[in-house]
Structure formats: structure tokens, C-alpha cells
Amino acid sequence: MIKNLKRILNLFTIIAVTFVLFGCGKSDNKTKSGKISAVSSITIINDIVKNIGGDKVEAISICGVGLDPHTYKPKPNDPRLVSQSDLVFINGFALEHWIEEMVHNAGGNKTVVAVTNGLTPMTDEKGFGDPDPHAWFDVQNVKTYASNIAKAFIEKDKANEEYYKKNLESYTKKLDSLDGWIKxxxxxxxxxxxxxxxxxxxxxxxxxxxxxxxxxxxxxxxxxxxxxxxxxxxxxxxxxxxxxxxxxxxxxxxxxxxxxxxxxxxxxxxxxxxxxxxxxxxxxxxxxxxxxxxxxxxxxxxx
Ligand SMILES: [Zn+2]
Missing domain, CATH: 3.40.50.1980 (Nitrogenase molybdenum iron protein domain)
Incomplete structure (x- = not known):
């Protein structure tokens, strides 16, 4: 219980940092290739990042394909990926407690975006009312994920605003059609x-x-x-x-x-x-x- 509370408090700290950093992250610190370097906590977010960022972005996921993010043990190279990135995308809703320390150690200028910003979590009735992190399985929620990601790219790279907006629009259409198909x-x-x-x-x-x-x-x-x-x-x-x-x-x-x-x-x-x-x-x-x-x-x- 205490562990869970601590985790949620830590998460709030990350979200608070996000709000503080948003709007003052207009530095043009792109990678050598001229692309924005985006690190995501999980492969699901990384794929959405690639759809929105397109060829302007180098995207990588910390927790790799087929691995379990609930019990993920960071690899030796992970902290470096986080510290060298321009943007860090996390799910939030208490999924990735393991990334907090890496963000903390990366210093004070890391822009961390919780892609669930604006969504209300379902809570765990069986447990202690913890937020359920798996919001991506309602396709409508992923429209929020995508729009939070686009917003972060536009903040970082205002010159390509139209590009990100166009990608967001076309990806949102695909999500709507997926949603209808599932029903x-x-x-x-x-x-x-x-x-x-x-x-x-x-x-x-x-x-x-x-x-x-x-x-x-x-x-x-x-x-x-x-x-x-x-x-x-x-x-x-x-x-x-x-x-x-x-x-x-x-x-x-x-x-x-x-x-x-x-x-x-x-x-x-x-x-x-x-x-x-x-x-x-x-x-x-x-x-x-x-x-x-x-x-x-x-x-x-x-x-
Ligand atoms: Zn899970």
C-alpha cells in the first residue's frame, strides 16, 4: 500500500515537472542527423511517436518488444538513452516507476510527457484504487496519446508544426476507422x-x-x-x-x-x-x- 502510494506520488512529481517544463523547451537541441531524439517507455507509445514524428524524429523504446513493463529491469545503457534524448514519453497512470530515477539522474532539463495527460484513469477495484495504466486499449484514448505527442513535437520544433499536425490528422483518421471496425x-x-x-x-x-x-x-x-x-x-x-x-x-x-x-x-x-x-x-x-x-x-x- 505504502509502496503504491509512494509510486503515485512520484508520478505526480513527473507530471508536475512536465507542466513546468512545457513551454520552456524551445531549444533546438536536435541530434547530429538533425532529428529530434524521442525516447518512449514502452513500444506501444514508441509506435505512436513514429507515426506523429515521421522522418523528423529518431524514436526508441526503453522497454523492448515482448517485455513486461510492470516488472522491467533497466539495462545498463537505458539511463544514457534517457539523458541524451530531447523528449521522454511515458504512459503515466503509475506504469513506469523504473523510469523516474533515470529522468531524475538526467538532470533538470528533461521534458517528460505523460501521454495520458487529459484522460481519467479507470481504477483497480481489486487492489487499492490504483490507476489502471492500460488506457491504450480504448482506441479513442489513443487519439489523446497522439495529440499529446504532437503537441510536444510542435513545442520542440515549431518550424515543422504543419508537418506534425498533418500526421496527427491522418493518424487520428486511422484510429477512428480502427475503432469503428472493432465495434x-x-x-x-x-x-x-x-x-x-x-x-x-x-x-x-x-x-x-x-x-x-x-x-x-x-x-x-x-x-x-x-x-x-x-x-x-x-x-x-x-x-x-x-x-x-x-x-x-x-x-x-x-x-x-x-x-x-x-x-x-x-x-x-x-x-x-x-x-x-x-x-x-x-x-x-x-x-x-x-x-x-x-x-x-x-x-x-x-x-
Ligand atoms: Zn499490463
């Missing part, structure tokens, strides 16, 4: 089968936005280990509702969920991207591709 696809699943069982509770925003009941074996963070009682509850639910599928995630150990699958006879309906996109250069290596893959996998298994 149509989910309708293909019978009403009583719209239950999404996953390794950890990453899909609550998704469930709220698109009308699915969601149950994660672990809570909103993979740091909390599943209790025997949670396992039992999930097994009862699957049997009671005669659910035919559970889903594993690319960034979470599938072992427990596979055990539940063999115990209940519910098959593993597929692997979902929860807290990371797929491999770079593949369709799933983008936010839109990863979400499209998830929806196709879920609909195919549950309908």
Missing part, C-alpha cells in the same frame, strides 16, 4: 460469450469500450502474483459460463493460464499483444496492427 467485429460474438479471460488485467479499457466482460488471472500489474483463490474463481467462472477460450499474452508468462486451460478444457484461443507491440517490421509491430491481431484472434475464438 462491428465484436458484434459477431454471441452476447453471452463476450468474456475475455487473460493472464493479467490489461483489457479493462478494451472491455468497457467494446462491450466485453474481462477477467485477468493477475491484477492490473503482473507484479501481484495470482492467488490460489483467484485461480479457483477463474476455473469456476469458465465452467459455469461454459466458456471455450482463454487468451495468453506475448509479454506475460503463460504457464498458469495454460494450466487453467487444461483443467477446464477451455482452449488457448490465441496470443494477444497486451503491453507490447509485435516484432519490428511486422504488421503486429505497430499499435494498429497489434490491436487488429487481438480483435481477429478474440473474435475467431469466441464466436
Amino acid at each position: 462491428t467485429e465484436i458484434q459477431k460474438i454471441p452476447q453471452d460469450k463476450r468474456v475475455l479471460i487473460t493472464s493479467h488485467d490489461a483489457f479493462r479499457y478494451f472491455g468497457r469500450a467494446y462491450g466485453l466482460e474481462v477477467r485477468g488471472l493477475q491484477g492490473i500489474s503482473t507484479e501481484a502474483k495470482a492467488q490460489t483463490e483467484d485461480v479457483k474463481k477463474l476455473i469456476d467462472l469458465i465452467k459455469e459460463r461454459k466458456l471455450n477460450s482463454v487468451f495468453i499474452e506475448t509479454s506475460v508468462n503463460p504457464k498458469l493460464l495454460e494450466e487453467i486451460s487444461s483443467e477446464t478444457g477451455a482452449k488457448v484461443g490465441g496470443t494477444l499483444y497486451s503491453d507490447s507491440v509485435g516484432d519490428e517490421g511486422t504488421f503486429e509491430g505497430t499499435y494498429i496492427g497489434a490491436v487488429t491481431h487481438n480483435v481477429n484472434t478474440i473474435v475467431k475464438a469466441l464466436k
Whole structure:
């Protein structure tokens, strides 16, 4: 509890720093290539950054593809990436406590942007009311992510304002069409089968936005280990509702969920991207591709 409170307080410090630094970050400290160097905490944000920043930006994610941001252990080179960057993008909502120290050590002139600025978090009912960080699974929220990112680039690089605005506009259109497509696809699943069982509770925003009941074996963070009682509850639910599928995630150990699958006879309906996109250069290596893959996998298994 105290640990969580401390984390939230630290997060507020980061957000406060963001507000202080916004508006006074007009220095033209670009990289040797003349590009803005942008570091993101997770691959999902990094992909949105690339869509908005285009060829004006060199973008990299600290927590890499397939890694779990809840339990991420920084690599030796990470602090250097943060300290040499022009912009640091974080999700906020208490996801990336590990980046705080790096930002702190990078000195006082780091512009840190929480891309969830302006959104209201869902809170964890099972835990201590912690904010649920997985806001990116409501595609409408990602429009806010993209607009916060565009705003930060424009602050840094006013000369290319029109370029960033155009990218934002075209990306927002793609998000709107993705959002509409998901709503149509989910309708293909019978009403009583719209239950999404996953390794950890990453899909609550998704469930709220698109009308699915969601149950994660672990809570909103993979740091909390599943209790025997949670396992039992999930097994009862699957049997009671005669659910035919559970889903594993690319960034979470599938072992427990596979055990539940063999115990209940519910098959593993597929692997979902929860807290990371797929491999770079593949369709799933983008936010839109990863979400499209998830929806196709879920609909195919549950309908
Ligand atoms: Zn997560």
C-alpha cells in the first residue's frame, strides 16, 4: 500500500515537472542527423511517436518488444538513452516507476510527457484504487496519446508544426476507422460469450469500450502474483459460463493460464499483444496492427 502510494506520488512529481517544463523547451537541441531524439517507455507509445514524428524524429523504446513493463529491469545503457534524448514519453497512470530515477539522474532539463495527460484513469477495484495504466486499449484514448505527442513535437520544433499536425490528422483518421471496425467485429460474438479471460488485467479499457466482460488471472500489474483463490474463481467462472477460450499474452508468462486451460478444457484461443507491440517490421509491430491481431484472434475464438 505504502509502496503504491509512494509510486503515485512520484508520478505526480513527473507530471508536475512536465507542466513546468512545457513551454520552456524551445531549444533546438536536435541530434547530429538533425532529428529530434524521442525516447518512449514502452513500444506501444514508441509506435505512436513514429507515426506523429515521421522522418523528423529518431524514436526508441526503453522497454523492448515482448517485455513486461510492470516488472522491467533497466539495462545498463537505458539511463544514457534517457539523458541524451530531447523528449521522454511515458504512459503515466503509475506504469513506469523504473523510469523516474533515470529522468531524475538526467538532470533538470528533461521534458517528460505523460501521454495520458487529459484522460481519467479507470481504477483497480481489486487492489487499492490504483490507476489502471492500460488506457491504450480504448482506441479513442489513443487519439489523446497522439495529440499529446504532437503537441510536444510542435513545442520542440515549431518550424515543422504543419508537418506534425498533418500526421496527427491522418493518424487520428486511422484510429477512428480502427475503432469503428472493432465495434462491428465484436458484434459477431454471441452476447453471452463476450468474456475475455487473460493472464493479467490489461483489457479493462478494451472491455468497457467494446462491450466485453474481462477477467485477468493477475491484477492490473503482473507484479501481484495470482492467488490460489483467484485461480479457483477463474476455473469456476469458465465452467459455469461454459466458456471455450482463454487468451495468453506475448509479454506475460503463460504457464498458469495454460494450466487453467487444461483443467477446464477451455482452449488457448490465441496470443494477444497486451503491453507490447509485435516484432519490428511486422504488421503486429505497430499499435494498429497489434490491436487488429487481438480483435481477429478474440473474435475467431469466441464466436
Ligand atoms: Zn499490463
